[in-house]
Amino acid sequence: MSERVMSAPTSPDDALAGALTAEYAAIWAYGPIGVRLTGTQRKAAVEAEAAHRTRRDALVVQLSNSGGTVPPDRAGYTLPFPVTDKASALRLAVEVEERTAAFWRAALPASTGAERDRALAALVEYAVRATRWRREAGITPLTVPFPGRPG
Amino acid sequence: MVLTCPVAMGRTTTRRDEPSPLSRRTVLRAGALLALGGAAAPLTGCGLFDREDPPTPDPLAPLVEESLRLAAGLRAAATAHPDLSARLVPLAEAHEAHATELTRVIGTPAPSGTATPTASPSSGPPADQATTLTALRKAERAGRDTATQACAAAPAERAALLGSIAAARATHLEALR
Numbered sequence: 422m423s424e425r426v427m428s429a430p431t432s433p434d435d436a437l438a439g440a441l442t443a444e445y446a447a448i449w450a451y452g453p454i455g456v457r458l459t460g461t462q463r464k465a466a467v468e469a470e471a472a473h474r475t476r477r478d479a480l481v482v483q484l485s486n487s488g489g490t491v492p493p494d495r496a497g498y499t500l501p502f503p504v505t506d507k508a509s510a511l512r513l514a515v516e517v518e519e520r521t522a523a524f525w526r527a528a529l530p531a532s533t534g535a536e537r538d539r540a541l542a543a544l545v546e547y548a549v550r551a552t553r554w555r556r557e558a559g560i561t562p563l564t565v566p567f568p569g570r571p572g
Numbered sequence: 573m574v575l576t577c578p579v580a581m582g583r584t585t586t587r588r589d590e591p592s593p594l595s596r597r598t599v600l601r602a603g604a605l606l607a608l609g610g611a612a613a614p615l616t617g618c619g620l621f622d623r624e625d626p627p628t629p630d631p632l633a634p635l636v637e638e639s640l641r642l643a644a645g646l647r648a649a650a651t652a653h654p655d656l657s658a659r660l661v662p663l664a665e666a667h668e669a670h671a672t673e674l675t676r677v678i679g680t681p682a683p684s685g686t687a688t689p690t691a692s693p694s695s696g697p698p699a700d701q702a703t704t705l706t707a708l709r710k711a712e713r714a715g716r717d718t719a720t721q722a723c724a725a726a727p728a729e730r731a732a733l734l735g736s737i738a739a740a741r742a743t744h745l746e747a748l749r
Contacts, residue, residue: 522739529723529731541723541735545716548739552746562662563747566669568739570732 434489436524436531437480440543443524444477445494450517453500457510462557466514469550473521476543511558518551519568526569544569630678632730635722635737636671642715642741643667649708652698660708663744670737677730709748716741 431439451470458466484491504510525543532540548568555563646664650657699707719738726734 526732526735526739529735530728532731537731538724541720541738544735545720545739545742548743549746552743556747561658563659564662564666564740564743566666566740567673567733567736568743570736 431527431531433528433531433536434484434487436528437484438490438492440521440524440528440540441477441480441484442492443521444473444480445492446498447473447517447521448477449495449498450500450513453504454510454514454517457504457507459507462507462511465553465557469514469518472546472550479539508558511554512560514554515551515558515560518547518554519565522547522551522569523571631725632674632678632722632734635718635734636674636678638715638718639667639671639674639737642711643671645708645711649704653701653704656701656704659747663747666740666744670740673733674737677733705748709745712741712744712748716745 448470451466451473455463455466455470481491500513501516502509502513504513522544525540525547528540529537529544551565551568552563555561643664646660646667650660650664653660698704716738719734719741723731723734723738
């Protein structure tokens with residue numbers, strides 16, 4: 422369906438730059454998410470944010486080394502909906518993981534070898550994290566048929 | 573078809589004309605072997621009936637079967653444990669959607685029927701829930717690894733779909749905990 426759109430040839434650097442902007446936004450979003458959570462959920466949010474920071478750092482290095490453009494981080498990002506309580510924080514966490522997963526999925530066709538392995542590892546990790554957040558949020562089903570696929 | 577034979581026959585003839593230490597029986601046995609070879613040659617050696625390009629199965633074909641097998645395993649478990657069906661059926665549906673999408677990408681008709689027989693060969697008493705879930709997790713883990721390898725080896729136009737399938741199977745593993 423929208424498969425062809427996603428498979429449109431993208432340069433590897435463009436795909437990675439897209440993933441980097443997604444990582445920036447994810448890191449930013451975990452700020453408001455974290456403050457609405459407590460206990461194990463807050464711990465999970467901290468871990469998730471750390472994972473996004475690690476990938477952000479790796480992407481900045483990789484794009485710099487390849488001579489690509491490193492897109493700048495922004496001071497703030499528009500959230501898809503206001504985060505006012507635990508429930509909306511958990512829903513946003515699901516959204517964040519699923520959106521970043523989509524950018525890494527888009528990087529798969531543009532990459533080969535170890536680079537593709539890394540993109541796939543990110544897609545899989547974020548998809549699994551989205552499922553965990555869905556469970557915490559009480560969203561069913563816990564999974565989507567094609568993680569990262571738009572629409 | 574006869575074309576291959578004279579060569580062999582000729583060789584037999586010249587050898588027989590030479591003053592040879594071979595016994596008549598040995599020569600006859602050799603002749604019998606050559607005759608067999610002559611009969612087999614037109615089928616294998618001539619190339620007249622060889623297919624130009626024997627159809628090589630698409631590397632994704634086993635993934636279609638695996639998807640249907642995983643789906644069938646989940647559906648069988650949902651039948652055996654109705655209280656698990658709300659959890660299991662969406663996972664089965666995802667595998668079936670994967671099989672459909674893979675089949676579309678391969679461009680050949682879907683394998684006929686469902687994979688139910690291969691997925692539930694054991695017709696013994698149904699396993700308890702914990703055992704069932706453990707077996708399902710094991711199957712999803714193996715499936716995740718298959719799809720991960722397929723994604724790594726795939727051409728660009730198939731990488732995204734296979735990545736999604738690997739990720740989906742990994743999320744199933746999580747959902748079955």
